Amino acid sequence: MAKASKSRMTVEGEDEGRFVAALAAGDRAAFAEAYRRYNPPMVRLAAAILRNQASAEEVAQDAWVSILKNIGGFEGRSSLAAWIFTILTNAARSRARRDGRQVSFDDGGEGNGLAAAFDGTGHWKEMPALWEEVTPERMIAGRNLLQHVSAAIDRLPEAQRAVLILRGQQGLEAAEVCAALGISEGNMRVLLHRARHALRRELDRLMG
Amino acid sequence: MGVRFTCKDVAARADALIDGELGLWDRLRIHLHLAICKGCDHFIHQMRQTKAMIRASAALPDEEPAPAALDAILARVAAEPEPEPKPDG
Numbered sequence: 537m538a539k540a541s542k543s544r545m546t547v548e549g550e551d552e553g554r555f556v557a558a559l560a561a562g563d564r565a566a567f568a569e570a571y572r573r574y575n576p577p578m579v580r581l582a583a584a585i586l587r588n589q590a591s592a593e594e595v596a597q598d599a600w601v602s603i604l605k606n607i608g609g610f611e612g613r614s615s616l617a618a619w620i621f622t623i624l625t626n627a628a629r630s631r632a633r634r635d636g637r638q639v640s641f642d643d644g645g646e647g648n649g650l651a652a653a654f655d656g657t658g659h660w661k662e663m664p665a666l667w668e669e670v671t672p673e674r675m676i677a678g679r680n681l682l683q684h685v686s687a688a689i690d691r692l693p694e695a696q697r698a699v700l701i702l703r704g705q706q707g708l709e710a711a712e713v714c715a716a717l718g719i720s721e722g723n724m725r726v727l728l729h730r731a732r733h734a735l736r737r738e739l740d741r742l743m744g
Numbered sequence: 745m746g747v748r749f750t751c752k753d754v755a756a757r758a759d760a761l762i763d764g765e766l767g768l769w770d771r772l773r774i775h776l777h778l779a780i781c782k783g784c785d786h787f788i789h790q791m792r793q794t795k796a797m798i799r800a801s802a803a804l805p806d807e808e809p810a811p812a813a814l815d816a817i818l819a820r821v822a823a824e825p826e827p828e829p830k831p832d833g
C-alpha cells in the first residue's frame with residue numbers, strides 16, 4: 537500500500553499525527569488547542585444547520601464528547617478537520633431529529649446574479665473593476681474588510697454558509713464537504729458558487 | 745460554443761479555475777481569452793481576492809477557551825468512558 541494513503545504526506549499531516557496522538561492520550565493542552573481552533577467554526581456550522589445559537593453551542597459540546605471518546609479510532613483516512621466536522625454535523629442531525637425538525641441543504645435560491653452581467657453575445661455589459669488593496673486590515677466605513685466579510689458570511693442563506701465554512705474557511709476537500717454535509721458534489725458546487733459570488737458582490741460594493 | 749470562450753464562458757468556469765480543478769484545454773482557452781480581455785482578467789482577479797478573504801476570515805481572533813468549558817466536556821467524557829461505535833476512520 538502506498539504511503540500516501542495512510543495519512544496525508546504533508547508537513548501538516550505529520551504534525552497532525554502527533555497532535556492526534558496527544559489528543560488520544562488525554563493531553564489537556566492538545567484538547568485546549570483543538571477546542572480553540574475548531575469550536576468557533578463548529579458552533580457557526582451547527583448554527584447554520586439548526587438555525588438556533590443555543591442549540592448550536594450544546595451540539596458542539598455533544599460533538600466534543602464524541603470526538604474525545606473516539607479519537608483513538610481516528611486513522612487519518614480523512615483530515616482531522618473533516619473527521620471533526622463530520623461528527624459535528626452528525627450531532628447536529630441527531631439534535632434536529634430529536635427536535636422533530638428537518639435538516640435541508642436545499643438553497644431555494646437560483647442563479648447567482650451573474651447571468652444579467654452579460655449581453656447577448658456573452659460579453660460583459662459593464663467591465664468588472666480592478667480592486668486595489670484588498671487586505672484584511674483595510675478600513676472601510678469604520679470596520680476592517682475582514683469584519684465586513686464575516687458579517688456578509690453571516691447573512692448568507694444557511695446552506696451556502698455551511699458550505700463556505702467547510703470549503704472556503706476550513707479548506708476541506710470537496711469530497712470531504714459533501715460527505716460531512718451529506719450533499720451531492722453538484723449541489724456543493726452550486727452552493728459554493730453562489731456563496732462566493734455573494735461575497736464578491738459585497739466586496740465590489742465596498743470597493744466601489 | 746466554438747473554440748473561443750466568451751466572457752460568460754470564462755465566468756462560468758471561474759470557480760473551477762481558481763480551485764485548480766479545470767482541465768488543461770479549458771485552462772488554455774481561458775488564458776487565451778484573458779490575454780485579450782481586461783474585464784475577465786479583472787473578474788478572475790476579483791474571484792481570487794474573494795477566495796483569499798474568505799479563507800482569511802476563518803482566522804478571526806478566537807479567544808482562549810474558558811477552562812470551565814473544557815472541564816464540562818472532560819467531565820462528560822469521564823462519566824461515560826466506554827467508546828461509542830466508530831463514526832468513521
Ligand SMILES: [Zn+2]
Nearest residue numbers: 750751781784
Ligand atoms: Zn472576457
